[in-house]
Amino acid sequence: MNLTTALARLLIFPGLLFAVPAAWFFLWVERKAVALMQGRIGPPFMQPFYDFIKLLGKGTPPRSGIAGLLMRAWPVLAVSSAAGAVGLLPVLPASGGFEGDLILLLALLELPSMCIIAAGFSSRSIFGEIGSAREAVLSVSYNVVFLLAILSIAASQHTFRLEALAQIPPSSVPWLASLLHWLGILAVLICLPAKLHLNPFSLPNAEQEIYSGPMVEYAGPELAMWELSHGLEWVAATGLVATLAAPHVTAGWAAILIFVGLCFGIVLLLSVVASATARLAIDTTVRFYWQVTLIFAVLAISSALFMRFRS
Amino acid sequence: MNLWNKLMCYSRRRSPWLFHLNGGSCNGCDIELIASLTPRYDAEQLGVRLEGSPRHADILCITGPITHNAVEAIKTVYGQVLGPKAVVAIGSCPATTNVFIDSRTLDGPLNKHLPVDVFVPGCPPRPDAIILGVAKAAEILALRAAKQWPDESVMVPILEPGEACACGDSASSTPSPESTPSEVQQ
Numbered sequence: 001m002n003l004t005t006a007l008a009r010l011l012i013f014p015g016l017l018f019a020v021p022a023a024w025f026f027l028w029v030e031r032k033a034v035a036l037m038q039g040r041i042g043p044p045f046m047q048p049f050y051d052f053i054k055l056l057g058k059g060t061p062p063r064s065g066i067a068g069l070l071m072r073a074w075p076v077l078a079v080s081s082a083a084g085a086v087g088l089l090p091v092l093p094a095s096g097g098f099e100g101d102l103i104l105l106l107a108l109l110e111l112p113s114m115c116i117i118a119a120g121f122s123s124r125s126i127f128g129e130i131g132s133a134r135e136a137v138l139s140v141s142y143n144v145v146f147l148l149a150i151l152s153i154a155a156s157q158h159t160f161r162l163e164a165l166a167q168i169p170p171s172s173v174p175w176l177a178s179l180l181h182w183l184g185i186l187a188v189l190i191c192l193p194a195k196l197h198l199n200p201f202s203l204p205n206a207e208q209e210i211y212s213g214p215m216v217e218y219a220g221p222e223l224a225m226w227e228l229s230h231g232l233e234w235v236a237a238t239g240l241v242a243t244l245a246a247p248h249v250t251a252g253w254a255a256i257l258i259f260v261g262l263c264f265g266i267v268l269l270l271s272v273v274a275s276a277t278a279r280l281a282i283d284t285t286v287r288f289y290w291q292v293t294l295i296f297a298v299l300a301i302s303s304a305l306f307m308r309f310r311s
Numbered sequence: 312m313n314l315w316n317k318l319m320c321y322s323r324r325r326s327p328w329l330f331h332l333n334g335g336s337c338n339g340c341d342i343e344l345i346a347s348l349t350p351r352y353d354a355e356q357l358g359v360r361l362e363g364s365p366r367h368a369d370i371l372c373i374t375g376p377i378t379h380n381a382v383e384a385i386k387t388v389y390g391q392v393l394g395p396k397a398v399v400a401i402g403s404c405p406a407t408t409n410v411f412i413d414s415r416t417l418d419g420p421l422n423k424h425l426p427v428d429v430f431v432p433g434c435p436p437r438p439d440a441i442i443l444g445v446a447k448a449a450e451i452l453a454l455r456a457a458k459q460w461p462d463e464s465v466m467v468p469i470l471e472p473g474e475a476c477a478c479g480d481s482a483s484s485t486p487s488p489e490s491t492p493s494e495v496q497q
Contacts, residue, residue: 031355039350044325047358053322054369057456059393061366127364207363219366219393 013256014239015087022260023231024048026238026267030198033271048231055224061217067122074119075218075225081111082232089239090163091259092252102160106147109236112229113139113195116204120214131213134282135204141289142194142201145297149187152300153244156180156307166243180303185244187296189266192237194289196230198270200277201285238266316457323369323395323453326358327445330368332388334421336375339435340402344372347438347445354442357449365391370448372441376404376411377419389425395456397428397448401441406430422464428452430466440470 009015027048035042063071085108088101113135120132154160156177194201205213215226242262249255280288312320331344347354348361362368365388373385389398398421403409405421421427428451431444444467454460 035353035355040353041356042353043355043358047326050322050325050358051328053318054326057319057323058369058395061391061393211363212367215367216364217366223367 010084010087014089014091014235014259016083019083019086019232019235020228022235022263023228024052026234026263027227027231029264029267030234030271030274033268034275037272037275048227052224052227055227056221058220058223060220060222067124070122071119071217072222074115074122075222075229078112078115078229079225079232081108081115082229082236084108085236086232086239088162089236089243090166091239091243092255098161101162102150102154102165105162105240106150109195109233109240110139110143112233115229116214119218120204123214123217125216127210127212127216128214130210131204131206131216134206134210135214137282137286138194138201138203141286142191145187145289145293146191146195148297149184149191149300152297152304153181153184156304158308162243166246166248176303176307180300180307181244183296183300183303185241187293187300188241188244190293190296191289192241192266192270193273194285195237196233196270198274200274200280202274202279203282203285206279234267235263238263238270241266312457320453320457323456324449327370327449327452328360328362328368329370329372329445330362330365330388330392331372332374332385334373334375334381334385334405334419335378335417336402336404340374340404343435343438344374344401344441347441349438352438352442354445357442357446359442359445366393368392369396369452370445371396371398372401372445373398373405373421373425374401376408376414376417377421377424378416379418382418382424385421385424395452397452397455398425399429399431399441399444399448400427401431401444402436403432403434406432409434426462427464430464432466433469436467437470440467443467443470 011017025048028043028045031047032042063069085105088105088108117132117135117139120128120135123129150165153165157164159165193199197203197205205215210216215223218226239259242259246255246258246262249258329344331341333341345361346352348359365371369392371389371392375381377385389396400406400421404411405419405427408414408417408419411417411419418424429444429448431440433440436444447465447467451460451465455462
C-alpha cells in the first residue's frame with residue numbers, strides 16, 4: 001500500500017468522507033429502531049447531525065492544568081483512532097493492505113474504549129470513575145472472546161492480513177474452514193453490544209444510575225467529539241463483521257453496496273436487541289462473557305489448531 | 312446572519328436536551344414531564360432528549376415551589392449548564408408557589424433566583440403543554456444566542472384535554488388561550 005492509496009482510504013473511502021455521514025446515519029438508525037420498537041415515531045433523519053452542530057456551538061467548562069489538557073485530548077484521540085480503524089477496513093477488492101494490519105485494526109478498535117476509561121478517571125467525578133471502572137471490567141470480559149475469535153481465524157490461515165481474512169480460503173478441510181469462519185463472526189457479533197455500550201451491556205454509560213458515566217463532565221465540542229467517536233465505532237465494528245461476512249466480489253461498486261447493506265442489517269439487529277432487553281448488572285455481564293461465550297472461543301481455538309495440524 | 316450561524320440557530324432549535332430538576336415538587340409535574348417522552352406524546356420527534364448530566368443539557372426544566380433546601384442546588388445546577396441555555400418552569404408551583412403560598416418552608420417563586428424563560432402553568436400541566444414549552448424554550452435559546460431575542464418570559468397557554476396541539480417551533484403556531492379546540496386542531 002503506497003502513500004496515495006493509504007491517504008485515499010483514510011480520508012475518502014472507507015475513511016472520513018464516507019465514515020462521518022455513515023456514523024450519523026447509524027446513530028439515527030439506532031434511535032429510530034428503538035423508537036419504532038417502542039411504538040413511537042422517533043427522531044427526524046438529520047437528528048444526529050443537528051445534535052453535533054449544536055454541541056459544537058456550546059461552551060465548555062473552564063479546565064486547567066494537566067488534567068484539563070488530558071480531558072481535552074481523550075475525545076480527539078478516540079475520534080482519530082476510530083476513524084483510522086474504519087480506514088483500515090478492506091471494503092474494496094484488491095485495495096491494498098499490509099502484513100499485520102489486522103493487529104493495527106484491533107488496537108485502533110480498542111483505543112476508544114481505553115480513552116473512555118481514561119476520560120472518566122481524569123474527570124475526577126465519582127460517577128465518571130464508577131463508569132470507567134465498569135468499562136474496564138466490561139472490556140476485560142468481552143475482549144477474551146473477541147480477540148480469540150479473530151485471532152483463531154487468522155491463525156488457521158497463517159496470516160495477519162485483513163484482505164486474506166475477508167475471504168474463506170481454499171483449504172484441505174473446506175467445511176471446517178467455513179465453520180470456523182462463521183463461528184468467529186458469531187462470536188464477534190455477540191461482543192458488539194458490549195463494545196458499543198448497548199443494552200443489555202450498557203453498564204458504563206447507564207444514564208439512570210450513574211449520570212452517563214465517564215461522559216458526565218464533558219460538554220460542548222468535546223461531547224460532540226465523543227458522540228462522533230461513538231458513531232465511528234459503530235461503523236468500524238459493524239464494518240469489521242460486514243467485511244468478514246461479505247461474499248467475495250470483484251466489482252468495486254458491488255462490494256460497496258454489499259458492505260453498506262450488511263452494516264445496515266447489523267445495526268438494525270443490534271438496535272432491536274438493545275430495545276428488547278434491559279440492562280444487566282455487572283456481575284451477570286461478566287459471568288455471561290466468561291462462562292457462556294467462552295465456549296465459542298474454545299471451539300474456535302481448537303478448530304484452528306486442528307486445521308494447522310492437518311495442513 | 313451567515314450560513315454557519317443560520318445552521319447553528321436551526322440546529323439549536325431542533326436539538327433541545329433537557330435536564331430535569333425537582334425543587335420540592337409533589338411529583339405531579341415530574342410524572343407529566345416523563346409522560347411527554349412516552350409513545351403517546353413522543354417528544355423525541357423534536358429532538359428532545361432527557362440527559363443525566365446538567366453539563367450535556369440546554370434546557371433546565373424545574374418543577375416544584377422551590378423550598379429552602381432546593382435553592383442552592385438549583386443555583387449550582389444552573390451554573391453547571393453551559394450556555395446558551397434556557398429555563399422552563401413546569402407547573403404552577405415555580406411560577407407562583409401555587410397552594411403552598413406563604414409557607415415558611417418555601418423560598419419561591421423561581422424567578423426570584425433564576426431568569427425564567429418559559430412558564431408552563433397547570434397543576435399539573437398537560438404533556439402537550441410541556442412539549443410546547445420546551446419547543447418555545449429551544450427557539451428562545453437559539454434566538455438569544457443570535458442576539459435576536461429581548462429578555463422576556465413567555466407563558467404557554469393552559470391546554471384542555473383533547474386540545475391536541477401541533478407543537479410548532481415558531482410563535483405563530485402557538486394557540487391563543489381564546490382559540491377553541493377545533494380551531495387548534497385545524
